[in-house]
Amino acid sequence: MKEYNAKIIEKKWQEKWDALKTFKVKDNHDKPKYYALIEFPYPSGTGLHVGHPRPYTALDIVARKRRLDGYNVLFPMGWDAFGLPTENYAILNKVHPAEVTKKNIARFKEQLKSIGYSFDWDREINTTDPKYYKWTQWIFLKLFENGLAYKKEMNINFCTSCKVGLANEEVVNGKCERCSSDVVRKLKSQWMLKITDYADKLIEGLDDVDYLENIKTQQKNWIGRSYGAEVDFAITGTDDSLRVYTTRPDTLYGATYMVISPEHPLIEKYRNKISNYDQIMAYEAEAAGKSDLERTELNKDKTGVEIIGLTAVNPVNEKEIPIWVSDYVLMTYGTGAIMAVPGHDTRDYEFARKFDLPIIEVVKGGNIEEEAFTDIETGILVNSGIINGLNVAEAKEKIIAYLEEKGIGTSKVNYKLRDWVFSRQRYWGEPIPLVYCEDCGWVPLDESELPLTLPEIDNYEPTENGESPLLKITDWVNTTCPKCHKPAKRETDTMPQWAGSSWYYLRYIDPDNDNELADKEKLTYWTPVDWYNGGMEHVTLHLLYSRFWHRFLYDIGVVPTKEPYLKRTAHGMILGENNEKMSKSRGNVVNPDDVIDEYGADTLRMYEMFIGDFEKSVPWSMNGVKGCRRFLDRVFKLSDMLVDGEGYTKELESSFHKAIKKVTNDFETLKFNTAIATLMALTNDIYHKGSLTRDEFATFLILLNPVSPHVTEELWEMNGFDSMISDQQWPKYDEEKTIDSQVEIVIQLNGKVKHKMMISSDLSSKEMIGLVKSDKDIIELVKDSTVIKVIAVPKKLINIVVK
RNA sequence: GCCGAAGUGGCGGAAUGGCAGACGCGUUGGACUCAAAAUCCAGUGAGGUCACACUCGUGAGGGUUCGAGUCCCUCCUUCGGUACCA
Numbered sequence: 001m002k003e004y005n006a007k008i009i010e011k012k013w014q015e016k017w018d019a020l021k022t023f024k025v026k027d028n029h030d031k032p033k034y035y036a037l038i039e040f041p042y043p044s045g046t047g048l049h050v051g052h053p054r055p056y057t058a059l060d061i062v063a064r065k066r067r068l069d070g071y072n073v074l075f076p077m078g079w080d081a082f083g084l085p086t087e088n089y090a091i092l093n094k095v096h097p098a099e100v101t102k103k104n105i106a107r108f109k110e111q112l113k114s115i116g117y118s119f120d121w122d123r124e125i126n127t128t129d130p131k132y133y134k135w136t137q138w139i140f141l142k143l144f145e146n147g148l149a150y151k152k153e154m155n156i157n158f159c160t161s162c163k164v165g166l167a168n169e170e171v172v173n174g175k176c177e178r179c180s181s182d183v184v185r186k187l188k189s190q191w192m193l194k195i196t197d198y199a200d201k202l203i204e205g206l207d208d209v210d211y212l213e214n215i216k217t218q219q220k221n222w223i224g225r226s227y228g229a230e231v232d233f234a235i236t237g238t239d240d241s242l243r244v245y246t247t248r249p250d251t252l253y254g255a256t257y258m259v260i261s262p263e264h265p266l267i268e269k270y271r272n273k274i275s276n277y278d279q280i281m282a283y284e285a286e287a288a289g290k291s292d293l294e295r296t297e298l299n300k301d302k303t304g305v306e307i308i309g310l311t312a313v314n315p316v317n318e319k320e321i322p323i324w325v326s327d328y329v330l331m332t333y334g335t336g337a338i339m340a341v342p343g344h345d346t347r348d349y350e351f352a353r354k355f356d357l358p359i360i361e362v363v364k365g366g367n368i369e370e371e372a373f374t375d376i377e378t379g380i381l382v383n384s385g386i387i388n389g390l391n392v393a394e395a396k397e398k399i400i401a402y403l404e405e406k407g408i409g410t411s412k413v414n415y416k417l418r419d420w421v422f423s424r425q426r427y428w429g430e431p432i433p434l435v436y437c438e439d440c441g442w443v444p445l446d447e448s449e450l451p452l453t454l455p456e457i458d459n460y461e462p463t464e465n466g467e468s469p470l471l472k473i474t475d476w477v478n479t480t481c482p483k484c485h486k487p488a489k490r491e492t493d494t495m496p497q498w499a500g501s502s503w504y505y506l507r508y509i510d511p512d513n514d515n516e517l518a519d520k521e522k523l524t525y526w527t528p529v530d531w532y533n534g535g536m537e538h539v540t541l542h543l544l545y546s547r548f549w550h551r552f553l554y555d556i557g558v559v560p561t562k563e564p565y566l567k568r569t570a571h572g573m574i575l576g577e578n579n580e581k582m583s584k585s586r587g588n589v590v591n592p593d594d595v596i597d598e599y600g601a602d603t604l605r606m607y608e609m610f611i612g613d614f615e616k617s618v619p620w621s622m623n624g625v626k627g628c629r630r631f632l633d634r635v636f637k638l639s640d641m642l643v644d645g646e647g648y649t650k651e652l653e654s655s656f657h658k659a660i661k662k663v664t665n666d667f668e669t670l671k672f673n674t675a676i677a678t679l680m681a682l683t684n685d686i687y688h689k690g691s692l693t694r695d696e697f698a699t700f701l702i703l704l705n706p707v708s709p710h711v712t713e714e715l716w717e718m719n720g721f722d723s724m725i726s727d728q729q730w731p732k733y734d735e736e737k738t739i740d741s742q743v744e745i746v747i748q749l750n751g752k753v754k755h756k757m758m759i760s761s762d763l764s765s766k767e768m769i770g771l772v773k774s775d776k777d778i779i780e781l782v783k784d785s786t787v788i789k790v791i792a793v794p795k796k797l798i799n800i801v802v803k
Numbered sequence: 804g805c806c807g808a809a810g811u812g813g814c815g816g817a818a819u820g821g822c823a824g825a826c827g828c829g830u831u832g833g834a835c836u837c838a839a840a841a842u843c844c845a846g847u848g849a850g851g852u853c854a855c856a857c858u859c860g861u862g863a864g865g866g867u868u869c870g871a872g873u874c875c876c877u878c879c880u881u882c883g884g885u886a887c888c889a
Contacts, residue, residue: 040888054861058804083889156887169889212832218884221806347804398885416805417886424887496887536808536883572809573883581882610827612815617882624815627827633842677826684826687843751870753822791869796821801869 002718004636006600009712014116022726023075023118029525036063037505039534039542040125041496042103044085049113049582050590050608050620051574055533057707058672059610060117062531064706065667065688067118068730073600074526075118076508078125079105083497084167087428090554091460097428101128111593115601116710122513127500131648132159132507133430134451135517136499139434139549141444143555143791148194151442155288156420156466158186164462165425174290176774185288186466186510190423191432191493197549199223199415201562202547211568215539216782222540224416227401231333231409233258233312235266236320237273242266242312245334245414248344249403250395253315253384254362255339256352259304259322267307276306280325284803287327302351303327314339316385326351332418343368363392369793375752420545425468427460429494432719437481437488446482453489468492501542502549504531505564524560532565536615539570569670572617574608577618590620602708603629608705608770609672632711634683638697639719641686645693652692652738656699660733663703672707679704694719698730748799749777756782765792770800 017023033567036059041052063075079720081101090097105126112119143149157166161181170177193204203223206216213723228247233641235242243260260266262284271277283305304326311320328347328791329338342352342359349372350361361370364374364382371378376392386402387395393455403409421793423432433445433452445452460469470492481488501518510518543565550564574579575589583589593602606628612618646655659682682700686692692700698721705712705725714727740761745768747755756776759768769792772778778800785802792798 039889044889080889085888165887168885171887219805222884222886224806421887426887497889498887501889528875533887537889538884540806540884541886542889570883576827590808610815613809613817618815621815621828630842632829673815674826677817680826745824748821748870751821756822790871791821793821797870799821799869 002636002639003196004633004711005607006602006711009714010114010116010596010601013710013713014113017116017726019116022724023120024122025074025076025120025524026072026527028072029521031070033074033526033530034063034066034071035505035526035529035531036066037076037508037529037532039532040080040110040501040504042080042083042085043101043108045089045100045104046108046584047104048092048592049574050592050595050604051582051603053115054611055535055571055607056106056112056117057115057534057605058163058614058670060605061609061667061672061706063118063701063708064726065730066703067703067726068728069731071592074123074508075120076125077112077117077119077121077606078123078504078508079108079127079129080504081105082495082500083428084426087426087460090428096456098458099126101126103586110353114314114596115577115592115604118709123508123513124625125504125507126429127430127504128236130451130453131512131514133500135507136430136495136503137450137452138447138517139553140430140495140499141447141450142529142729143552144195144434144442145445146556148197148552150192150194151189152192152193152419153187153619154190154192155185156188156190156425157183157464159183163464163466167468188423188425188466189731190421193420193422193548194250195420196415196417196546198548198551199225199417201551204545205551209566209568211565212458212570215543215568218540219544221419222544226414226416228407228414229396229403230412231315231339231403233315233321233339235323236271236311236313238270239600240266240269241565242323242337242738243335244337245340245412246339246341247414248341248392248396249399249409250381250384250387250390250392251344251362251386252314252339252399253344254341254360255314256342256358256360257321257340258312258357259326259338259340259348259351259640260307260323261329261330261336262325263331264325264336266310267325268336270310273309276305280307281323290327292651302743304351304355306355315403315406316465322357326350332414334414342372344372346372346374348372354472383453409596418550420490420498423493424496425462425466425492426494427454427457429469431494432491433483434491435479435488436491437484437486439486440481440483440488441642442491443481443483444490447483458752467742468494470494490627498542498545502546503553505532505546506550506553506559513631520560527559528530528563529565531567531569533569533571536572537568539568543568554639571703572613574611575617575619577620577622582620590622595625599625599629600632600710602711602752603632605709606632606676606707610676612673614670614672631680632684634687635700636711636715638683638686638692639715641691642694642697642719643691647649647693647695648699649693649696649781651689652685652696654740656696657733657737660699660703660731661735661738664730667689667706676707680704698728701725702728702731743794743795746797747772748797749781750801751799761795765794765795768792768794768798772800 038055063073067073075273086097086100144283157171158165159176159181161179174183176183203220228248230243230245230251232241232243280550300333303449304324307323310323312323313320314528342348343361344363361368362384363379365375365379379392381387381390381395400411431452435443435445455473456573457473462469463471477490479488479490510522551557554562578588579588592604607625610628659678662678663675701716702725713725742758743761744756744758746753769790782802787800787802789801
């Protein structure tokens, strides 16, 4: 009997797969293709932790199984390597971020290799490689050419002490995470991408894809399409009017005051009419220090200032109403102004209560003494002139028609989705390939100039006023205008990390192509991605951005499909043993290297899958790891139970057919934990029997191979089976042989189990009832009561309802 | 706050509206051993009983149903996202 030595076995097979190029993808377009994709990692300095292998192993299983099913499988890996942590590390340690990145990648790659994934490493990509970001820049130029990139003044978080623009994450309670100084919001002219132009396409595209339903909902809610109206309220004593957006034009008669955002231009425009201008300015300054999240939080105390000197007129009843300024109204959504209907909007209600403003009921059905009535299904309009007596939907339609006829309003579709802020005042990102010329304005570089590479630089610190560190590299910044050849300056902002990850799946298809983003024919064969799995934390932003770019590339004829990903699933996080998120600071990080060292990669892979429901987060447990290793030891010892004989033995036949069916389905539906449980149970059956045939063992090894590929290949070879498992076919099952001829059913009395019996599994409900009626145990059971009803469910149970 | 999820033994979890707790961990007992580890076999939701019987039990409270972990309503707690973290 041989020893199961994971270290030797795993090294042997990893070398063999490398040498034989077992998982090299051929562009053999005769076979059906299957493109399995996992989110490429950010190569951090801390290396892999046990959370990383969870999704990788899952889709490695799918990829390996699909190969045995006869598919040409693309399962690639790469690096999303631009980003803040690397840059911050580089600043702190005075090393080039490229060097840090290189080191981190080498470490990550070594770790991934030791887990035995079937990636085609010849297609490895890296977003920081100029050969890669050439095409990220190319896509940006196309967006620019098509009018989808524009400049706009937007706020950034700015640390007054570090003089750096900060990510939201780096702002803790309004203070800088590093130095605890005040963070202010500073206006900067930034590049924006017009994703809002694609809002409808991004909603409609969801009809054609197979995403988990909650993911689709998240996407739709993020885009937040709403149908409402814009209405003009005249401003007393001027020719001007104040335009608001509302999703509830039906409540127009209930508008008792208006609220505008502190940044609203109206304030500046009528500065001289406003008697408390200073007070309003002070309020605006205060609001500027808050994030949108802080401003709109519902449970916080509402704040605001009435504008003294300006009032508006409700266009449907000519009532004069006050105008307030409050930070819960955002300049970035709608028109930056609202009509407040405190009777029927929770935020307005709270505001009105706090500042003692009138509340009028215009939709009947609730109790506005207590709270705002926001139900739109049951309410009936009251106190509302021409729309009295209608329900909400009818009232909306009628009032919009009225407003349009009078020229004071119009129906309007609005989106919560905002345009994408695409500028970062940082070094470690793709340079934006544009030049500013005094005469020609913003001019794109010629495609032949790409990639525009990052200049070598000694100091990665941003400048005093929050500009990108690139600004200081005058050699690089000063250039000539591509159009008129006069002196001009380069854009110094770089792209956000989202850029490189928005299209990486396309580059795997043709990673070395210098002439185009990817070959057209290859794109046609390989797109769309058949299955994309990643973290739940990426299903709004990354997924949306990436769908946006893909759809844009489709619209300009670069890619052949509207949607990038046919199917999207999400995995749960792996937590530390203490049930907290794994992090260095919490000291609960588990390194996969240690697990591999003690138990082997096959055990690691299996535990990653067996640990629990794939879609839920779950704490790591070293004891659980041990259990998986114990199972592999038991599998190893099956070699000693091999006996002569072909096919499946009578005793195990049904177990095997059931196991094939279950494992096959479970691998395709993210239920790896129950697939492994099935194989464990099958092993228990074999142990009880004490022997198995070579055919049985072969089937077993193929079923287990995607989870634990090294040890199964070793056992395959050790026991003299032909070739390698990676050359075999996935086993088939016979549906008939998964059905038991006899089943145990339960007899319930009023839903409580009282008795059990074995019956033939093909009996109908009627036959079952007949059988039970004549059974003397059952007669005994019901003899003291009156039978009202008998319910029989074939193969399951009989429930006798008695009095 | 808003949007999306999730709450089941000591722990991870399983269960097309049909015997709650598969499988694994832990634990208890036994076998093997001088002994221990490893391994193998058996038990293991709680209460209750010598043993049965029986009672309770899927975050809380209601409801629908012959039957609810599963469907509906209200609530509580935890997690993810919240637009410059990745």
